[in-house]
Amino acid sequence: MKLEKEISGGGRFERQPNRFTTRIEAGGEHPPEPGRYQIYASYACPWAHRSLIVRELLGLREVVGVTIVDPIRDEKGWRIPGGDPVTGVEYLSELYLATDPGYEGRYTVPCVWDVAARRLVTNDYPQITLTLETAFAPWHAEGAPDLYPEELREEIDALNEVIFQGLNNGVYRAGFARSQEAYDEAVTEVFATLDLLEERLSTRRHLHGDALTESDVRLYPTLARFDAVYNSHFKCAVRRLTDYPALWAYARRLYAVPAFRDTTDFDQIKRHYFVTQTNVNPSGIVPRGPEIDWTAP
Ligand SMILES: N[C@@H](CCC(=O)N[C@@H](CS)C(=O)NCC(=O)O)C(=O)O
Structure with a gap:
């Protein structure tokens, strides 16, 4: 392999x-x-x-x-x-x-x-x-958002790096770890990053303020997969996304936008990880649940 x-x-x-x-x-x-x-x-x-x-x-x-x-x-x-x-x-x-x-x-x-x-x-x-x-x-369509505005690029790039290391790739480092030490290291970073973002989002609508940016686009796919897959399959089990009030509200707010919702397919997400990654889940069994209402206000 x-x-x-x-x-x-x-x-x-x-x-x-x-x-x-x-x-x-x-x-x-x-x-x-x-x-x-x-x-x-x-x-x-x-x-x-x-x-x-x-x-x-x-x-x-x-x-x-x-x-x-x-x-x-x-x-x-x-x-x-x-x-x-x-x-x-x-x-x-x-x-x-x-x-x-x-x-x-x-x-x-x-x-x-x-x-x-x-x-x-x-x-x-x-x-x-x-x-x-x-x-x-x-x-770009008329009225399309500027996801990477010149004046925010440095800030966006810096936060994207934190999101990548701690979360986007952090969950994979936890899930694919082959030693307790490697897992502990990664999972600690995953939840430290979620804690940090929870704090950040408790005072802002999006990661860089009111407007949607590239950083939000990079965070969302990991949040969408967190409780359905990473919490169990990748052993990122300390807390669930739904345990974080600000992050969970933010994730649902993004899900309400058609570009996010229409590209989020929970069934394909679950089947891919649990069936294909037999290094982590040798039986290929897809768990039922968790039951989460992404459309809750
Ligand atoms: N290009 C990056 C990230 C993209 C990536 O890992 N995509 C996964 C799906 S989430 C993939 O296509 N994996 C194919 C494989 O592992 O054979 C990489 O090489 O690690």
Whole structure:
């Protein structure tokens, strides 16, 4: 199993680096153009979820395409049910290997395919949303939010790093840990980060004030998966999201926005983690519950 390569000596999960990091930028080899790029995403994957949210929020549905993969990944990786209408492939791995025949890492979503150049441009998930927010600005819908305003970029980048280390990737470090020490270290960081964000959100509507930003887009996918998956499957069991009044109210507020709600598929999320990650859940049994009302006011 490829994931073994990402387990360090101390039983710590150390995520693989992103192999494809070319930028889509004006004047570059892959310039932004409507109809030229296809995002490959899974509703289950938190990293891919971000791109789906941003594409909807910015009204880019007609500008950048999306192919959704099946939530259950087999030994050949992510599968596209019925084949991909854009490239004709059945497995995402075919796009990775068409771009780099020697690629040996995991075939991950999200990634972006350049239809004109017939190659993968990027699987650099933090950059994909930023690219939609900046390089694709000429095609944003009228009235679309500015998720990455110039004057807040430094603050947004700094908080995103805290959210990534402590939470987005923190839950994976807890869940994939192979030693008690590695787990303890990660789970402590997860709840310290939730505590910090609870405090921050007790006085603000969004992470950087009134307006929605890239930081909110990065936090939400982890919150949406927290009680349904991470609390049990990844052993992030100290508290539930629903135990945090401000964070839970904030998560529900975001869920009320169509771009967040329509891209949140709890059934696919649960089936993906519990069925596919047999390193953590060898039986592949999907638990019932927890019963949570995301639409509560
Ligand atoms: N590109 C990043 C993050 C994206 C990522 O891990 N995506 C997961 C789904 S949440 C994936 O596609 N995994 C495929 C696999 O493990 O084979 C990475 O390589 O770690």
